[in-house]
Amino acid sequence: MLTDEAVELFERGSALIVGLVGPDGAPLATRAWGMRVHPDRTTARVLVTARDVAAADIANHPGGELTVTGACVATLRSAQAKGTVVAVLPPDDTDAACMQGYTDRLVEDVSTVDGIPRYLVERLVPDAVLACEVELREVYDQTPGPRAGAPLENGTAP
Numbered sequence: 001m002l003t004d005e006a007v008e009l010f011e012r013g014s015a016l017i018v019g020l021v022g023p024d025g026a027p028l029a030t031r032a033w034g035m036r037v038h039p040d041r042t043t044a045r046v047l048v049t050a051r052d053v054a055a056a057d058i059a060n061h062p063g064g065e066l067t068v069t070g071a072c073v074a075t076l077r078s079a080q081a082k083g084t085v086v087a088v089l090p091p092d093d094t095d096a097a098c099m100q101g102y103t104d105r106l107v108e109d110v111s112t113v114d115g116i117p118r119y120l121v122e123r124l125v126p127d128a129v130l131a132c133e134v135e136l137r138e139v140y141d142q143t144p145g146p147r148a149g150a151p152l153e154n155g156t157a158p
Helices: 004-011 048-056 094-114 119-121
Strands: 015-021 027-037 043-049 065-071 078-089 129-141
Touching: 004 027, 004 065, 004 078, 015 043, 015 048, 015 094, 027 048, 027 065, 027 094, 043 048, 043 065, 043 078, 043 094, 048 129, 065 129, 094 119, 094 129
Parallel strands: none
Antiparallel strands: 015 027, 015 065, 027 043, 043 129, 065 078, 078 129
8 A cells, every 4th residue: 555655754754643533433633653564555553652542542442543644844745544443552672663763753853943952852752652553544645735635546655
């Protein structure tokens, strides 16, 4: 489903915003702290703040919806993937490394582009995350401009 460019955007080159829908249908928006696209490119592991997973009550009710939008801080090039949460798991060592790399890049990008001191950006980092396994089904171009909201053919990145 996702091309190399889309995988790059979600895994490395972006700030990640997540929308969750719990079993009661109530939406919740939050940040993600890393994303790994599996080799099949139709599933992904999204690291979400543990308290937000609890608030959306998706850990106890797999099948909830998750939308992740990745936007490059410097260029605003962005894409959105939608899918279904099939499992919520404790983070493993690979997730910890993913989160650390993601956080380092996000802090650097925001500090460089917006001039915000690193220590202020670092205050956003949560104490705990959970890994949401997601089956992806739709991908959209979210880059500001006339194509925003258009489906991405074969997961082609904007």
